[in-house]
Amino acid sequence: MDISSLRERLAAHGQEHLLQFWDVLTEAQKKTLYNDLNELDLEEVLRFYKKTVSSLNEEQTKLDERMEPIPADMHGSVTRTPLEKIKDYEETGLREVSNGSVGVLLLAGGQGTRLGVDYPKGMYDVNLPSRKTLYQLQAERILRLQHLAKEKFGKCGEIPWYIMTSEHTKEPTMDFFARHSYFGLEKENLVVFEQGMLPCFTFDGRIILEAPHKLARAPDGNGGLYRALREKNVLEDMERRGIKYVHVYCVDNILVKMADPIFIGYCLSKGADCGAKVVEKAFPTEAVGVVCRVDGIYQVVEYSEITLKTAQKRNTDGRLTFSAGNICNHFFTTQFLKKVVYDYESSMMHHVAKKKIAHVTPEGRAHKPDKPNGIKMEKFVFDVFQFANTLAVWEVIREDEFAPLKNGDGAEKDTPTTCRHALFSLHHRYLLNAGGTLVDSEGEPLPLIPRPEDRVVPDSVSPAAAPKCPTTVNANTEFNNNDAQKEMRWDECPVVVEISPLVSYAGEGLDHLVANKKFTCPLSINPPAKKIDV
Template identity: 35%
Template sequence: MYQQLYDKLAPYGQTQLLRFFNQLNAMEQAHLAAQIQALDLPELDRLIREYVLQRKPITIPEDLKPAEFFPLHPVDADQAAWYERARARGEALLKEGKVSALTVAGGQGTRLGFDGPKGTYPIAPLSHKTLFQYFAESLLRAGEKYGHPLTWYIMTSVINNQATQEFFEKHDYFGMEPKRVVFFIQGTMPAVGYDGKLLLGAKDSLSLSPDGHGGTLLALRKSGCLDRMKAERVEYLSYFQVDNPLVSVVNPLLLGLHALEDSEMSAIMLSKTGPFEKLGNFCTSHGRLWIIEYSDLPEALATSRNADGSLCFVAGSPAIHVLNRSFIERLTADGQLSLPWHRADKKVPFVNEAGLLVKPEEPNAVKLESFIFDALPLAERTMILEADRREEFAPTKNQTGVDSVESCRQMLIARDARRLMAAGVKLPLTPEGDPAVQVEISPRAVLDDEDAAAYCRSRKLTEIKQDTYLE
């Protein structure tokens, strides 16, 4: 076995991975051997030369322009009629079972000070429902509302897959049918030292990390999920990330516009709060839609303004998409996914030549990731719809401050308060107009404003004076 592995690694200068091979027992040898055999060494060698041993320059197309989008509110009667037609089409697709949900949930809750998969973090302000439960109940209500149960595809990682599945089993899948909760595992990429050498995370294991949310598409194929969707005649996937409980798990208007515009991949956009907000920028070049990362867009473009003073590049991406199943099938037809890679310099623990685990204090290696938004320019047709960030975007990335647990809970409370007030319920407000009490409506009972109005009518709810959880 050793010689076979050595012969595989030697042409690429990676035989250091076998440094401790003869010290390992049979099970450990088999574990390391399986990881090495799974490597696409010719491709890895190319990536190391292109992304690690040099920094690939960031090139901005000369013809880069702000992307066009459907506005939050229709601008005239014709567009209003188109929106109504689209909303009806989206609802029909849901009723026909043509839509499934797709959530990227491979991360841990480390930045939240939480030990476990991020989706198991208790986010709801009063009930303390976890992110996973919040989404599950939203999907259950959507299935009831539109007359067809939704299947939920959840991409986990090697690190958290077992814990995630055990969490769902422990909680009886939060009321969903187990067969409608489908887990699949994200691919991995080995960490590479600045010298181009693959790192060992342990004597019997490479240092592996998730390959980025772009890997979702290839993982869907390799796991058999695309085949299942085709057999069940699912045509569209509603994609969102696990850290954003405010998102509409299925959005009839977005789905309908996507279908009517013959789009292969569509996106929600938010109007940026300023030129340097940390959202990717929707742009076009040579007739294709691109997302340029906020750190890559030149300052002159980021700060450019229209005649009315508004930002030219105003469309920011919150990572909410609709994708055609057929588009994913086309992109992964040969078992590969030709998306560009992105370099991330990281502090990666590794086993040194003496067999000791080193935990560096400075970045020492490169992790390569692919991003799902890089599929946009590969689509024949795309579409963008503006959304209200108060209704769609409350990322939970930090414990406090911007994009935090605190801000997310505040936004959930504010959204539910708006729904109640729109339904005619009186709430105490602060002088700034914010709710002076905490309110939370179970997503199992209320999916949208229409649901909220019906809920309040049926319960003759007219006023809330104190912190209240409604279910």
């Protein structure tokens, strides 16, 4: 190890403190730190830091006068589009799936820290009757979609699943899929790759040591995708497989429709090289970014970047002018991704995230600060909108397609409970649309969205005495009732309906199973024991 040269290089960039504990390290620790520092492109990361913090010093003006909504002809909506047209979009998307032209790419670099677990969020079980994890639900939706495309066009196109993990989530994710036999997917169609990591900095530009022999590093944001596509040869794999279109999404949305054929068909009908699926903002001050144009350039503008007056602005029909709430659900052509990766990625700005970063004190002790002490640099996946020639926006119903899992139970929103109930509600509507009815123990239809007072047991009723969820008569081998769910109190599960993605991708194919039948909860609809031909 040429420690003298390393010291000189660090000192030249004001980072000599990274070797302050060198003399007390073990030989193994010295090797680890030396290799990490030698592999670090110091000039590049310091250039990132200087460029990123310089943007913080620029005067941040509101964007109101420079903003305009996405043109109406490029802002479609599932609620304002004739059914025949939606069916056309769906047929186009299914055709591309059957041709093997579609891939899905999952952004799964985050651990479940806010959920209170130390494993990848995709492995989380939100306590559905089936106990399926997010990964399993998504895998089964892919299988079902392949089946639908083959059924429609007679060709079995496979959908490769690319999963971008981080340093902390790659191995657990790969082990998890292997232990579960890839949930029925072909092993070669699961491509797991790792996003990049960047050092964390103090506010005065010094790289932080997490331990005497270890740099504090963090994933480079979901926008690190584009660099990873190149460095991990993922784009090359897509081209080898003949993938023309890629659906990119985040792991934490329990209702996500991977490779949604309607969304793909819509984007193709607009000749878009880039697409964003959005939900209508619930109210003007909802803290979500909106997809719009600034100075004619597509981008996502955060609520904090505009004034209240602009956030409240409405069209003549009463809808918010800037209503396209971003949900990190995107369409890209591989040709567009190729241009981004090789022509634009290096020019994309990092964003600053001020964080509480664990570090080692000058005395060599580990310390977790109680307030932000440094920055992490990250890029966002939607930063590439600015490079699109044509961006198409497709608005969907929030209750049908967006229920993120971010916080542990007890938080105000985005918890395992809210996700579980969102899926139950969606599947209840699938049941009703197919002609089935969900009834209570008295035979009365259950309300579609239970009232708050229906979910609360009076204080005078003890938990043990609270009414239980009724059980279903198991008359059809395709219907099962999970015994463990029989003890769930009805104030916790007024509606419990879970339909396996292997049975239905988006509510289709249920008529012959449920039409003109009544069911009580908890209800699970699963496929026959035989394997579905995909």
